[in-house]
Amino acid sequence: MTQFQNHQIRLASRPTGAPTPDNFRIETAAVGEPESGEVLLQILYLSLDPYMRGRMSDAKSYAKPVEIGAVMEGGTVGRVIQSKHDKFKEGDIVLSHSGWQSHAIAKGDTLRKIDPSIAPVSTALGVLGMPGFTAYAGLLTIGKPKAGETVVVAAASGAVGSAVGQIARIKGARAVGIAGGADKCAFVKDELGFDAVVDHRAPDFAEALAKACPDGIDVYFENVGGEVFKAVFPLLNSFARIPVCGLIAQYNQKLEEAPGPDRxxxxxRDILTKSLTVRGFIQHEFVDQFPQFQKEAPGWIKDGKLRYREDVVDGLENAPEAFIGLLRGKNFGKLLVRVSE
Amino acid sequence: MTQFQNHQIRLASRPTGAPTPDNFRIETAAVGEPESGEVLLQILYLSLDPYMRGRMSDAKSYAKPVEIGAVMEGGTVGRVIQSKHDKFKEGDIVLSHSGWQSHAIAKGDTLRKIDPSIAPVSTALGVLGMPGFTAYAGLLTIGKPKAGETVVVAAASGAVGSAVGQIARIKGARAVGIAGGADKCAFVKDELGFDAVVDHRAPDFAEALAKACPDGIDVYFENVGGEVFKAVFPLLNSFARIPVCGLIAQYNQKLEEAPGPDRxxxxxRDILTKSLTVRGFIQHEFVDQFPQFQKEAPGWIKDGKLRYREDVVDGLENAPEAFIGLLRGKNFGKLLVRVSE
Structure with missing residues (x-):
């Protein structure tokens, strides 16, 4: 029996405001033996996502926080290196929720096998995984874009935002992206094919957004909050829909002390007078749509209608820094950590 | 041909903050002759409703404001005293939108005949009219109460709120009302049969509301805003629905200057982490459900499941004062002006 060294990143302390490297701790532990029904995984990719900021706090939310001292949670793609489950064999590539570590023992029944012939296996954490499905389910079920309507999404070069805009276009809507900086804006417009893009760092951002939405906004897919939301709100049309998927701009803030006026x-008033729909969601809720997503999305990728970009950081030890950067918008595309080859 | 004197109340000026008697002007004008397709109406009842505060302002909304100098808008029940429309004859009782005046000429095609054998004709402005239908459509289409869930509504002795709670109970939900003062609270609990009632004037209002909702809140039918909303929000359960029907507590406020913190x-954050649905609406949107409402509601009234209370003020000249009082919660039940016998 081979003994593996398991490298892990654990939550050392809860952040106040933005997380710092001190909030994380690297540890090395022995990897145990899988029991009957379990498999031993070598992690290939770890997904880094904004929701993880929520897990670092102990504020009440839809999911339990990570305990102090526990391994940070996260979606992973791994290779089966030892199997005691009859559905999995050595070499299988699987999706698991193994967290920030290099190896893991997982119950076979919690795993989903990934077919590497469809797309690179890393996409199971991005465009074909949770972020892509979040975009699909939130946009289509809550946003319900109609042909000719205007759909606005921020973090438009990111994992969720890039899929939102492209799926909106597949449904015949006009996609307006918001991104930070010239490179990301060019990517959103030229590579992803959005109809328009606006740089939220530009001093005239609100005016530029209004210009990019001459017929107002029918769907605003909310994944950032903050200043972007302020600029969007006055442009919303009557009966506009706002799927609320994330609020990355405020995750590090003490909301109870947000300065006035009280907005x-x-x-x-706008919700009332414009008959708006504001609807928070997490993708679990729409899990019955996942098979349909799995049927449709690979075809869209093949046809070039659903493009994606990955931002891959090498080495588990670099995960904390990459995650801190993610909350500042430093990543460019779906952020992944390549944990091993 | 008889010549009638038409008494009218016109908008004299736009209010800043709470309306005052000076914002209204009483005038007397001659009544014209109905042309072909029109009828001449003697108004029996004028409905006074919170939405009228919006029409007095020129802020952008779903409806145009009343012009300065124009007759105040409003729903009315009238008697046909001269008809040039083949579907109406003298003596017919009709629902019209004739505004704050004693007589009106109306196109026959805009009128709905009222059958006085079903219920007192005034109910066409209340429990069987726009307010009752607002409660029905907003609660059932957006609120979607399930058996055993908790539905909270404020202004629970009022035209909309009283119907919301009772229809919630008809659907098997638990109805918790909020009202101002002991008399209204007793009425909501004892006459309307709500499961619980809380006085929003009580110093321990927020605690009392929490006690009245031991399983949290699944539907909050929002028709007041302000302090009530503050107390409700922390009690909302995951997946709670909030039909936003009105915000009477803030209609007289300068919202741009609302003091911080910014809530x-x-x-x-709560919308996101609790997967809440917040949805503004006006009843027009659900007009295709009106026939169904008309079929169901009279039976509920007959069975004593849908009770109502009217607060009738005599004389058109008293309408401004009554309306000013409505915005302060002075009315007790659906506020109507008896314009003539």
Whole structure:
């Protein structure tokens, strides 16, 4: 029996405001033996996603926080290196939720086999995985874009935003992306084929967004919050839909101390007078649509209608820094850590 | 030909903050002759509703404001006293949108005949009219209460709120009302049969509401805003639905100057982490459900499951004062003006 060294990144302390490297701790532990029904995995890719900021806090949310001292949670793609489950054999590539570590023992029943012939296996964490499905389910079920309508999405070069805009276009809507900086904006417009893109760092951002949406906004897929939301709100048309998927711009803030004026009464007034729909969601809720997504998305990728970009960081030890950068918008495309070859 | 004196209340000026008697002007004008296809109406009842505060302002909304100098808008029940429309004859009772005046000429095609044998004709402006239908459509289409869930509604003794709670109970949900003062609270609990009621004027209002909702809140039918909303928000369960029907507590406020902290980021966080649905609406949108409402509601009234209370003020000249009081919660039940016998 081979003994593997398991490299792990654990939560050392809860951040106040933006996470710092001190909030994480690298540890090395022995890897145990899989029991009956379990497999031993070597992790290939770890997904880094904004929701993880929520897990680092102990505020009440839809999911339990990571305990202090526990391995950070996260979606992973791994290779089976030892199997005691009859559905898996050595060499199989599987999707698991093994967290920030190099090896893991997992119950076979919690795993999904990945077919490497469809697309690179890393896409199971991106465009063909949770972020892509989040875009698909939130946009189509809550946003319900109609042909000719205007769909706006921020973080448009990111894992979720890039899929939102492209799926909106597949459905005949006009996609307007918001991204930070010239490179990302060029990518969104030229590579992803959005109808328009606006740089949220530009001093005239709100005016530029209004210009890019001459017929107003029918769907705003909310994944950032903050200043972008402020610019979007006045442009919303009557009966506009706002799937609320994330609020990355405020994850590091102390919301109870947000300076006035209190914008909630104005927002409620607009919700009333424009008959708006604001709907928070997480993709679990729409899990019955996942088979349909799995049927449709690979064809869109093949046809070049659903493009994606990955931002791959090498080495598990670099995960904390990459994650801290993600919350500042430093990544360019779906952020992944290549844990091993 | 008889010549009638038409007494009218016109908008004299736009209010800043709460309306005052000075914002209205009483005038007397001659009544014209109906042309072909029109009828001459003597108004019996004028409905006074919170939405009228919006029409007095020129802020952008779903409906055009009343012009300065124009007759105030409003729903009315009238008697046909001269008809040049073959579907109406003298003595018919009709629903019209004739506004704050004693007589009106109306196109026959815009009128709905009222059958006085079903219920008192005034109910066409209340429990069987726009307010009752607003409750029905907003609660059932957006709120979607399930048996055993908790539905909370404020202004629970009012035209909309009273129907919301009772229809929630008809659907098997638990109805918790919020009302102002002991008399209204007793009425909501004892006459309307709500499961619980909380007085929003009580110093321990937020705690009392929490106690009245031991399983949290699944549907909050929003028709007031302000302090009530603050107390409700922390009690909302995951997947709660909030039909936004009105915000009477903030209609007189300068929202742009609402003092901080800014509660919008916290509200958005809760919308996200609890997968809430917040949906503004006006009843027009659901007009295709009106026939179904007309079929169901009279039976509920007959069976004592849908009770109502009217607050009738005598004399058109008292409409401004009554309306000003409505915005302060002074009315007790559906507010109507008896314009003539």
């Amino acid at each position: 909630l009464p104005m927002a409620m | 919008l980021p916290m509200a958005m």
